[in-house]
Amino acid sequence: MTPVLSLKNYQAFFHTRRGVIKAVNGISYDVFPGQTLAVVGESGSGKSVSQLSYLGLLTGSPLQIMGGQVLFHGQDLVKMDEPQLRAIRGDKIAMIFQEPMTSLNPYLKIGTQLIEPLVIHRKKTKREAWKLGIEALERVGISRPLHRWKPILMNSVEACDSE
Ligand SMILES: Nc1ncnc2c1ncn2[C@@H]1O[C@H](COP(=O)(O)OP(=O)(O)OP(=O)(O)O)[C@@H](O)[C@H]1O
Ligand SMILES: [Mg+2]
Numbered sequence: 583m584t585p586v587l588s589l590k591n592y593q594a595f596f597h598t599r600r601g602v603i604k605a606v607n608g609i610s611y612d613v614f615p616g617q618t619l620a621v622v623g624e625s626g627s628g629k630s631v632s633q634l635s636y637l638g639l640l641t642g643s644p645l646q647i648m649g650g651q652v653l654f655h656g657q658d659l660v661k662m663d664e665p666q667l668r669a670i671r672g673d674k675i676a677m678i679f680q681e682p683m684t685s686l687n688p689y690l691k692i693g694t695q696l697i698e699p700l701v702i703h704r705k706k707t708k709r710e711a712w713k714l715g716i717e718a719l720e721r722v723g724i725s726r727p728l729h730r731w732k733p734i735l736m737n738s739v740e741a742c743d744s745e
């Protein structure tokens with residue numbers, strides 16, 4: 583069976599003024615279809631950097647991918663340019679960020695942030711995406727999803743709801 587994701591001797595370093603930080607220094611693993619892989623390690627051991635870096639999510643830092651391969655369905659993400667990576671990120675590979683208080687934009691309503699990948703990658707209309715988004719909130723057990731989605735406008739809609 584071919585792995586969905588295969589890291590082979592992957593290395594990602596920070597080149598800082600104070601020197602080189604070898605955050606990820608030669609990590610290798612395979613993730614096969616249907617498999618869940620948990621990477622466990624002490625704080626600062628490189629778990630986040632090992633994922634964020636090959637997805638191009640550390641561009642504002644002095645990070646450099648120094649070697650190795652990250653094969654996603656056999657294609658090396660390390661060799662991809664930003665448009666190629668953008669087509670995969672948020673569509674084929676999604677990230678649940680570590681810090682919920684800082685990874686979502688507090689100025690945007692949750693609905694706007696939730697439907698963005700559906701509008702951009704799946705070419706859904708906003709209406710279609712809203713429907714899917716509300717269904718997704720329901721599926722994961724968020725109570726009164728319509729209310730949380732658009733608290734002010736939806737008050738009236740919810741009043742008609744049997745809830
Ligand atoms: N922008 C940066 N510049 C320099 N070094 C950084 C930068 N971001 C992270 N590092 C360093 O990279 C190393 C790995 O950090 P990383 O965030 O991947 O750890 P982690 O295993 O995810 O930790 P935690 O369990 O706390 O989430 C750490 O030593 C950290 O200080
Ligand atoms: Mg982390």
